[in-house]
Amino acid sequence: MTAQLIDGNALAKQIREEVAGRTQALKARGVQPRLSILLVGEDPASQVYTKHKVNDSTQTGLEATLETYPATLPEADLLARIRALNEDPSVHGILVQLPLPKHMDSHKVIETISPAKDVDGFHVASAGALMVGQPGFWPCTPYGCLKMLDAIGYDLTGKHAVVIGRSNIVGKPMALMLLGRDATVTVCHSRTRDLKSLTLQADVVVAAVGKRNVLTADMVKPGAVVIDVGMNRNDEGKLCGDVDFAGVQDVAGWITPVPGGVGPMTRAMLLVNTIQAAERAAA
Numbered sequence: 342m343t344a345q346l347i348d349g350n351a352l353a354k355q356i357r358e359e360v361a362g363r364t365q366a367l368k369a370r371g372v373q374p375r376l377s378i379l380l381v382g383e384d385p386a387s388q389v390y391t392k393h394k395v396n397d398s399t400q401t402g403l404e405a406t407l408e409t410y411p412a413t414l415p416e417a418d419l420l421a422r423i424r425a426l427n428e429d430p431s432v433h434g435i436l437v438q439l440p441l442p443k444h445m446d447s448h449k450v451i452e453t454i455s456p457a458k459d460v461d462g463f464h465v466a467s468a469g470a471l472m473v474g475q476p477g478f479w480p481c482t483p484y485g486c487l488k489m490l491d492a493i494g495y496d497l498t499g500k501h502a503v504v505i506g507r508s509n510i511v512g513k514p515m516a517l518m519l520l521g522r523d524a525t526v527t528v529c530h531s532r533t534r535d536l537k538s539l540t541l542q543a544d545v546v547v548a549a550v551g552k553r554n555v556l557t558a559d560m561v562k563p564g565a566v567v568i569d570v571g572m573n574r575n576d577e578g579k580l581c582g583d584v585d586f587a588g589v590q591d592v593a594g595w596i597t598p599v600p601g602g603v604g605p606m607t608r609a610m611l612l613v614n615t616i617q618a619a620e621r622a623a624a
């Protein structure tokens with residue numbers, strides 16, 4: 342079997358077009374949707390990612406401002422800036438790029454963002470809303486994975502979904518979203534025994550670990566859907582996921598590539614959350 346590709350670039354483009362339409366509608370009502378991105382320090386990957394986010398926003402008609410600060414910025418100054426943005430009615434979304442410098446407490450920083458502007462969905466109030474099924478912002482990466490399953494018309498009801506990874510920003514919220522769609526969910530992590538015996542039972546596997554070849558062909562049930570969240574570099578320095586793509590594509594029914602899979606979808610869902618924040622504020 343050769344798996345069908347789930348094209349994250351194409352789907353993200355579609356979503357950006359939908360957001361552009363909603364942006365036009367808000368502008369017609371005199372509201373300019375606006376996202377503030379805060380970057381602390383000079384991490385090259387973070388610089389690239391935040392530039393991408395600004396470009397995506399601008400192309401969609403959203404206004405994004407990138408504020409950069411030196412790694413030495415005192416935490417209190419960052420918190421003060423976030424509070425000012427919370428109070429600014431012209432700003433609808435606030436994103437603090439992670440990771441933050443070591444002297445900062447990222448939990449404290451995220452909890453300072455107003456939940457109404459938490460377009461990353463990282464605030465405890467956002468996590469709680471997802472857990473109990475109340476309206477709130479969903480973290481962009483698992484939300485994007487769910488949209489990819491929707492795009493292929495996949496019905497999760499009663500299916501066995503195995504999530505590898507239990508982070509607060511990917512694995513845990515992914516598990517809750519799949520549960521919300523009536524899947525039977527298994528969450529695996531570094532202490533899981535016999536990962537292969539679990540993944541072999543899965544109709545859907547989401548790999549969110551950050552290590553190459555966590556999922557190989559011998560671990561996948563024929564026809565399964567494989568979603569690869571990982572962002573790693575191979576020996577040649579090329580971007581690759583957690584999944585052994587070359588091997589797994591012969592077994593899986595559907596597979597997402599890296600690059601061009603979950604990454605662009607994460608960025609698209611940030612725009613969705615931002616336009617939603619602006620629409621709620623204008624309601």
Ligand SMILES: NC(=O)C1=CN([C@@H]2O[C@H](COP(=O)(O)OP(=O)(O)OC[C@H]3O[C@@H](n4cnc5c(N)ncnc54)[C@H](OP(=O)(O)O)[C@@H]3O)[C@@H](O)[C@H]2O)C=CC1
Nearest residue numbers: 482506507508511530531549550551570571572603604607
């Ligand atoms: N495409 C995108 O848009 C995004 C991609 N990413 C990428 O996704 C990956 C995961 O990110 P994130 O969730 O933040 O990472 P974390 O490092 O926070 O979490 C990794 C998880 O993987 C688990 N794990 C580690 N080793 C194994 C193993 N051998 N078998 C099974 N589970 C294991 C860890 O277990 P334990 O809890 O026991 O330590 C942990 O739960 C990274 O490559 C990251 O770069 C992240 C965000 C967005």
Ligand SMILES: Nc1nc(=O)c2c([nH]1)NC[C@@H]1CN(c3ccc(C(=O)N[C@@H](CCC(=O)O)C(=O)O)cc3)C=[N+]21
Nearest residue numbers: 436437438439440461599600601602603604605607608
């Ligand atoms: N507050 C915050 N929110 C985040 O959402 C956040 C963060 N901090 N810190 C870092 C991680 C990582 N992340 C990615 C998003 C898109 C791609 C992406 O678009 N990847 C492209 C390739 C990009 C490239 O060429 O490097 C792709 O997979 O095709 C990658 C990684 C968001 N994160």
